[in-house]
Amino acid sequence: MTKKKIIVFMPAHNEEDNIGGVIARVPRVFHSHYTVEVLVIDDGSTDATVQVARVGGADHIVSFPRNKGLGAAVREGLQQCCLLGADIGIMIDADNEYPPEQIPDVLAPIIEGRADYTFGSRFKGQIRGMKLHRRLGNYVFTLLQAILLRRWIYDGQSGMRGFSREAMEHAHIVHDYNYAQVLTLNLVRQGFRLAEIPISYQVRTKGQSFIKFRQYVTSVLPAIYKEMRSPVSRRKHEAVVVHEPHDERKQVYEA
Numbered sequence: 480m481t482k483k484k485i486i487v488f489m490p491a492h493n494e495e496d497n498i499g500g501v502i503a504r505v506p507r508v509f510h511s512h513y514t515v516e517v518l519v520i521d522d523g524s525t526d527a528t529v530q531v532a533r534v535g536g537a538d539h540i541v542s543f544p545r546n547k548g549l550g551a552a553v554r555e556g557l558q559q560c561c562l563l564g565a566d567i568g569i570m571i572d573a574d575n576e577y578p579p580e581q582i583p584d585v586l587a588p589i590i591e592g593r594a595d596y597t598f599g600s601r602f603k604g605q606i607r608g609m610k611l612h613r614r615l616g617n618y619v620f621t622l623l624q625a626i627l628l629r630r631w632i633y634d635g636q637s638g639m640r641g642f643s644r645e646a647m648e649h650a651h652i653v654h655d656y657n658y659a660q661v662l663t664l665n666l667v668r669q670g671f672r673l674a675e676i677p678i679s680y681q682v683r684t685k686g687q688s689f690i691k692f693r694q695y696v697t698s699v700l701p702a703i704y705k706e707m708r709s710p711v712s713r714r715k716h717e718a719v720v721v722h723e724p725h726d727e728r729k730q731v732y733e734a
């Protein structure tokens with residue numbers, strides 16, 4: 480039997496201190512029907528990110544000659560996954576904040592055909608080291624998405640997300656600066672099924688966050704407006720949020 484393919488992709492900008500550790504922690508064999516490959520989207524890094532990724536075992540590296548932004552990098556990651564023949568894609572930040580060991584958990588609802596788009600959810604799981612202002616910012620932007628979608632979500636800014644092939648093919652990211660909110664608004668509005676899986680998160684100990692409050696707010700809010708104004712055609716599924724209970728065995732589906 481020919482195996483299907485999972486591609487784990489990482490947007491990275493100057494992550495030489497972290498990316499090697501993330502790649503090393505990606506589980507390469509966890510499902511008998513799937514192979515696992517690692518793709519790095521290097522967004523014009525000026526440090527040794529590319530060399531560290533290559534030595535660390537990345538199967539594919541795509542480099543932008545100049546920094547374009549995280550939204551552009553994730554858009555490229557989704558397109559490359561399709562070009563490389565992935566049946567499932569999962570993005571994870573290259574800064575060692577999210578747990579690669581939980582990739583199988585985050586992908587389980589997609590592998591089992593219960594969801595098309597998944598988050599590793601920090602706020603349903605465990606968070607270490609997040610500052611109060613970041614926590615509040617996350618609550619506000621998550622609440623805004625919940626209101627716009629009229630559905631409860633827990634972690635609208637997660638940097639660990641899984642995608643079915645169909646979701647990758649149809650995802651649209653309206654701005655280059657970021658993807659977090661507009662991607663969810665876009666996919667859920669199209670009717671893709673979202674599931675959130677609790678994960679544990681540890682704020683980075685090396686390198687620094689790219690987020691600057693003023694730039695973030697003035698970029699993200701207009702992009703959310705633009706996304707909500709753009710028409711989407713709905714998929715065959717009714718959009719539902721599948722809340723994953725901590726015990727995987729007792730699944731509860733909420734329409």
Ligand SMILES: Nc1nc2c(ncn2[C@@H]2O[C@H](COP(=O)(O)OP(=O)(O)O)[C@@H](O)[C@H]2O)c(=O)[nH]1
Pocket residue numbers: 489490491492493494521522546547548549550551552553571572573574576638687688689690
């Ligand atoms: N493509 C791209 N990725 C970036 C940029 N800045 C940061 N990243 C990556 O995006 C991910 C999340 O960035 P980070 O700065 O940690 O954001 P935070 O976790 O929300 O504080 C990491 O993998 C970074 O390497 C950028 O300008 N372009």
Ligand SMILES: [Mg+2]
Pocket residue numbers: 572574576638683688
């Ligand atoms: Mg980070």
